[in-house]
Amino acid sequence: MKRSRRSAARTWWDGFVAPRRASTARSLTRAKARGEINGEVDAEWICDLLTGPLICRAFLGGYRGLPDELAEETTRFVMSSLATADSNSLAEPLRPGTQN
Structure with missing residues (x-):
């Protein structure tokens, strides 16, 4: 890979990806502290689960494109699998301006 690449x-990783992954890790830590997540959570793995389908569709999806609802559905699925039986808040869709 050339030096400029x-x-x-x-630059892309440090300025865009890393801050978002760090934010996700903090959110997971807060959810764990509130008792909304069972067991130990590997934040890096969760970030991969959340972004994998988006990256796959965006770069490898070809004709299928990137559906508007993909991010929300992926987030709901991942978070609902982490949620405790007592917690329904993680399974709810995340909406701008709300704190989960």
Whole structure:
């Protein structure tokens, strides 16, 4: 990979990807502290689960494109699998301006 590509990749990671993954990790930590998540949570793995379908569809989806509801459905599925039986809040769709 050329130096400029590596530099661009690093800039993209540091400026866009890493802050979002860190935010997700903090959210998971808060949910765990509130008793909304069972067991230990690997934040890196959860971030991969949340972004994998989006990246796959965006770059490999070809004719299928990127459905508007894909992010919400993926988030709901991942979070509902982490939620405790007593917690319904993680299974609810995340809406802008709300705190989960």
